[in-house]
Structures are given as structure tokens and as C-alpha cells.
Amino acid sequence: MALPGDSLIWALVSTSVAIIALLLRLVQRYLALRHIPGPRLAAWSDLWLFKQRCQYGPLVRYGPKRVLFSDPTYITTVYGTTKVYDKAPYYNVPVVKINGKLTRSFATIRDEKLMTAIKRQIAFAFSTTSMRDFESHVDLTVENFMSKLRRKEGVVDLVPMFAFYAFDSICRLAFSDALGKQSEAEAVMKGAKERFKYWFRWGALPETEELLFKNRFIKGVGTPNALGQLAQGRFADRLEKGGAGVHHDLLDRLFQAQKADPSTFNPALMIGISISMIHAGSETTGHTLANVFWELLKNPQHYQRLVSEVRGASWSSPPTLAEARRFPFIEACVKEAGRMHNLFADPLERVVPASGLQIGDTFLPGGTIIAANTRALSFNTSIFGADAHQFNPERFLNASPTQLATMERTNFHFSQGKRNCIGMNIAWMEMLKLIPAIVKEFDIELANPYAVREEDTWVMNYTRDLHVKLSPLDGKTG
Numbered sequence: 001m002a003l004p005g006d007s008l009i010w011a012l013v014s015t016s017v018a019i020i021a022l023l024l025r026l027v028q029r030y031l032a033l034r035h036i037p038g039p040r041l042a043a044w045s046d047l048w049l050f051k052q053r054c055q056y057g058p059l060v061r062y063g064p065k066r067v068l069f070s071d072p073t074y075i076t077t078v079y080g081t082t083k084v085y086d087k088a089p090y091y092n093v094p095v096v097k098i099n100g101k102l103t104r105s106f107a108t109i110r111d112e113k114l115m116t117a118i119k120r121q122i123a124f125a126f127s128t129t130s131m132r133d134f135e136s137h138v139d140l141t142v143e144n145f146m147s148k149l150r151r152k153e154g155v156v157d158l159v160p161m162f163a164f165y166a167f168d169s170i171c172r173l174a175f176s177d178a179l180g181k182q183s184e185a186e187a188v189m190k191g192a193k194e195r196f197k198y199w200f201r202w203g204a205l206p207e208t209e210e211l212l213f214k215n216r217f218i219k220g221v222g223t224p225n226a227l228g229q230l231a232q233g234r235f236a237d238r239l240e241k242g243g244a245g246v247h248h249d250l251l252d253r254l255f256q257a258q259k260a261d262p263s264t265f266n267p268a269l270m271i272g273i274s275i276s277m278i279h280a281g282s283e284t285t286g287h288t289l290a291n292v293f294w295e296l297l298k299n300p301q302h303y304q305r306l307v308s309e310v311r312g313a314s315w316s317s318p319p320t321l322a323e324a325r326r327f328p329f330i331e332a333c334v335k336e337a338g339r340m341h342n343l344f345a346d347p348l349e350r351v352v353p354a355s356g357l358q359i360g361d362t363f364l365p366g367g368t369i370i371a372a373n374t375r376a377l378s379f380n381t382s383i384f385g386a387d388a389h390q391f392n393p394e395r396f397l398n399a400s401p402t403q404l405a406t407m408e409r410t411n412f413h414f415s416q417g418k419r420n421c422i423g424m425n426i427a428w429m430e431m432l433k434l435i436p437a438i439v440k441e442f443d444i445e446l447a448n449p450y451a452v453r454e455e456d457t458w459v460m461n462y463t464r465d466l467h468v469k470l471s472p473l474d475g476k477t478g
């Protein structure tokens with residue numbers, strides 16, 4: 001028979017064993033990468049919020065199992081196209097429940113075999129060639145944007161306008177429809193932001209997030225918000241209309257892919273990809289546009305060059321993609337603003353394969369989480385020149401072919417390797433059509449020439465506002 005003191009002793013013994021096991025685990029994690037410099041707290045806990053990434057040299061430990069690298073030589077190894085390093089558990093956090101089932105979006109798929117099978121069917125839909133098929137969708141949204149801008153008076157904040165433009169464009173491209181009402185658009189944009197905020201909050205602790213919220217007892221968290229509901233709704237509508245062949249858009253390409261490979265393209269995957277297209281493809285483009293204009297307006301000599309190139313040429317309104325491609329200076333401005341203001345604030349984490357990775361004199365064991373120190377790489381003076389801290393789009397025009405290739409390989413605005421941005425041709429089309437359309441019709445200046453750029457950070461770095469004064473060249477408004 002157990003004595004009354006027995007249960008107390010057992011409780012003490014098991015608590016002590018648990019504490020010792022935890023301490024051993026912490027020490028083991030600490031020792032694994034102790035040869036890599038970094039903030040002291042980062043060696044013990046993922047809760048460490050790491051801000052000063054540049055001060056510890058080419059390798060920095062920013063969590064017990066997490067390392068940032070800033071030697072450009074290793075970009076093609078970590079972000080490869082053939083031997084691909086898997087995405088890290090960080091990408092589990094924004095996975096949502098759809099119809100009770102955890103559903104990965106495109107960006108959160110961590111199984112590279114599955115990703116290859118998906119890309120086999122749909123990569124072409126995102127190619128430069130396919131963009132010609134989608135141009136008319138974007139032309140409509142450029143016209144909508146311009147007519148809104150013509151009606152504006154006084155000081156205008158371009159940030160929400162660009163965000164809406166990008167949202168409207170991607171919804172037309174993806175589903176052949178505009179977001180009917182402004183209220184619907186706002187709810188979806190709010191949902192997209194919430195998803196990023198949730199990811200930002202839990203990104204350092206994906207295992208804990210899974211334990212707490214992705215279990216069958218918790219219902220509320222992980223269910224789709226307005227963003228997921230939009231994707232789900234558009235998928236259901238299309239299915240009702242007959243699926244493939246009804247419209248000329250990205251959702252149609254998914255239904256075509258389903259015909260070719262039905263076992264991969266199940267409804268959950270198709271909804272997941274649709275979520276990614278809207279989420280990854282809307283405010284990213286909006287905020288890149290805001291950053292381009294911010295830098296141009298702060299650097300009048302470059303703004304003037306852009307104005308004279310755009311106004312000195314003749315082109316249709318809005319420009320066709322082929323015409324827009326004849327403005328290499330605009331492309332250079334987008335690349336330069338993207339380099340200086342990488343939108344992704346969080347590290348793009350990958351997992352070192354079982355064989356480990358040798359970086360210089362340092363060996364990283366398999367399972368280490370590794371990411372590019374994008375801020376250090378973007379401002380690397382040996383790659384971008386001594387003026388790397390200044391906005392100078394001409395660096396992309398004056399570089400030798402070898403220098404240019406190195407700069408392109410180091411620019412993380414659209415990331416690198418197999419898992420880089422699949423939608424970048426869409427983003428380019430939206431930006432290359434809109435920028436000349438605005439500059440042709442309006443003189444623009446900052447409402448406050450002394451304004452300081454402010455950012456909100458949640459996974460992404462987003463410009464808070466961009467208040468400008470617009471003067472129509474024909475002297476009229478409305």
C-alpha cells in the first residue's frame with residue numbers, strides 16, 4: 001500500500017528529472033553552435049529579438065540553433081535551385097485550418113518534392129511569356145488607379161492607394177474579378193495583415209505555436225480569416241461554374257493543372273496556393289511602389305531623369321509591357337529601392353541538410369537553421385560600391401555584366417533560388433505599367449520635404465505613409 005508521503009516523493013523526483021532533462025537540453029543546444037559569435041541571450045533562447053545583425057561579422061548566432069550568414073559566396077548553396085535546403089519550421093506558423101484540415105499555402109510548403117510537382121504544372125503561368133495573357137487585367141487597374149488619383153485634391157497618402165492597386169490587380173489576375181466592394185477589400189487586407197502579425201509573433205517559436213494552437217482541442221486560432229474565406233469562396237464559385245476553361249486567369253491555370261495531376265492538385269492545395277497569391281502578391285507590390293517613390297522624391301536628380309525619360313518618349317496609355325520594358329531606368333529604380341528596403345524583415349530560414357555545411361572555418365551541423373543576413377548583404381560595399389548606403393539606381397545601369405550578375409545574385413528583394421518569388425513577373429508588370437502612367441500626368445513632391453520614413457514591422461517592413469502633393473500637368477483636376 002502506498003504511504004501518504006510516497007506521492008509527494010514521486011512528484012519531487014519527476015519534477016527534478018524534468019528540470020535536469022530541460023537543463024541538459026539547453027546546455028546541449030548552447031554547446032552545438034557555441035563557436036559562432038552572437039548576442040549572449042541568443043545562445044539560450046529563441047525569444048531573443050535580434051536587431052543589430054551587422055555587428056558580429058560574417059556568421060551570427062541569433063538563436064540556440066539559428067545562424068545568419070553574410071558571406072555572399074554561400075547564397076547559391078543555401079538558396080539553391082538544385083540541391084535545395086528545406087524551408088525551416090518557421091514556415092509552419094501561418095498554416096491555416098480549412099474545413100478542419102491544416103492547409104499549407106504555396107509559401108509555407110516545406111516538402112520540396114511536392115513543390116517540384118506543383119511547379120511542373122504551374123511555373124509557366126508565372127513566366128514572362130504568360131504575362132502577355134494577363135496584361136489586360138492590369139491595364140484595367142492602372143486606369144482605375146489613375147482616375148482615382150485625378151479626383152484627389154490636396155495632400156494624398158499614396159501608401160493605401162498603392163496597396164489597393166496591388167490588391168485589385170492580383171484579384172483580377174487570380175480570379176478575373178475585382179474585389180467588389182471597398183469594404184470587402186479592406187476586410188481582406190486586414191486579414192492579410194493579421195496573418196503576418198500572427199506569423200511575426202510566433203515565428204521564433206514554431207514548435208510552441210503548434211503545440212498550443214494546432215491541436216484538435218483549439219478551434220478558433222488557425223481558422224481562415226477574410227483572406228482564407230476569399231480564396232475559398234472564389235474556388236467554390238469557379239467549381240460551380242465548371243472549373244477549367246471558364247476564365248483566363250491564375251485560378252484557371254490551377255484547374256488546368258488539376259486535370260494534368262489530380263492527386264497533387266487537390267482542393268486544399270488549390271485554395272492554399274490562391275491564399276499565397278493574394279497574400280504574397282498584394283501589399284508587397286504596393287509597398288515596393290511606395291519605396292520607389294519615396295527614394296525618387298528624396299533624390300530629385302534621379303526623379304528628374306525618370307521624368308525626362310518618361311515624358312520624352314511616346315507610348316500607349318497605360319504602356320504595354322513591351323513599351324514599359326523600354327524604360328531601363330525605371331527598372332533600375334525598382335531594383336535599387338528593393339535593395340535598400342528589403343520587405344522581408346524576418347530571416348528567410350532554411351535547414352542545413354544532414355551532411356552539415358562548412359562556412360569558412362566554421363562547421364554547421366545538420367539541422368542548424370540558417371538564413372541570409374539580408375541587411376548586411378544589401379549594403380555590402382564590395383558588391384554595391386562605396387555608396388551602397390545611398391539611393392543610386394545608376395549602379396545597375398553602369399555595372400559591367402559580371403558586377404551586375406553579382407549584384408542581382410545578392411539582391412534579396414525577391415529572394416533567391418528555387419523558392420524565390422514566383423510572382424515577381426506579375427509584380428514587375430504592375431510596377432512598370434503604373435510608374436510611367438503616374439509620372440506622365442503629374443508632377444509629384446513630398447508634402448513635407450523634411451519627412452522621415454517610418455516603418456511598421458511584422459514579418460515585413462512596411463512604409464507607414466507617403467504624403468505627397470500632386471500637380472496635374474494639364475493644370476486640371478477631377
Ligand code: HEM
Nearest residue numbers: 106107276277280281284285288414415419421423426427
Ligand atoms: C514587389 C513585390 C513582391 C516582393 C518584394 C515579393 C517578395 C517575395 C519574397 C522575398 C519571397 C520569398 C519568401 C520566402 O522565402 O519565404 C516571395 C515569395 C513568394 N511570392 Fe512574392 N513578392 C512580390 C510580389 C509577388 C506577387 C505579385 C505574387 C503573386 C503571385 C507573389 C507570390 C509569391 C509566392 C506564392 C511566394 C512563395 C514562393 C515559394 O515559397 O516558393 N509575390 N516573394
